[in-house]
Amino acid sequence: KAGVTQTPRYLIKTRGQQVTLSCSPISGHRSVSWYQQTPGQGLQFLFEYFSETQRNKGNFPGRFSGRQFSNSRSEMNVSTLELGDSALYLCASSNEGEQYFGPGTRLTVT
């Protein structure tokens, strides 16, 4: 069974721009969660989607948003990028239980 895939793997953006990251979950998994990983804060929960609905949201500003499509694929969007948004963005999928992570998208904001 194929694992969680994320695209793109690397991204460089300029302050003020916006970015969209994509995640394809493991086949059959309906829950997709997004996390931000930085050296200072570690892994922090952004939001979780299940059957195209956001079920849970972490403590991030409204510049961070997401959505899920009917095939369970998910996207997250960050608008008005700040230098502090530079991080590894990880997506995890689950079937109500263990969460399996993708390789992440490394975003650098300059």
Next chain:
Amino acid sequence: QKEVEQDPGPLSVPEGAIVSLNCTYSNSAFQYFMWYRQYSRKGPELLMYTYSSGNKEDGRFTAQVDKSSKYISLFIRDSQPSDSATYLCAMSLNSGGSNYKLTFGKGTLLTVNP
């Protein structure tokens, strides 16, 4: 106080040693406990998934949960250089439904020297 505390290390051991990794937590409502391994520039890989208190063994890995002490551990027997990675503990209130999210420790960097 952070919800989950994990000693960041770094921890350096010789090949073949028994490694003990630990996390403490403050929220007694956590029910599910996980250990992930993360190699440099990769996503976290699930190693162990346990529910409530007790022990779980999988090959060279043993996970222990002591809910009364709010303390979880991961033991690695006969450690190998390929075990060199960052180990992350994680926990959640539930396994799905509303408020379903993982809360992570900051990770312990382990190096196993040949």
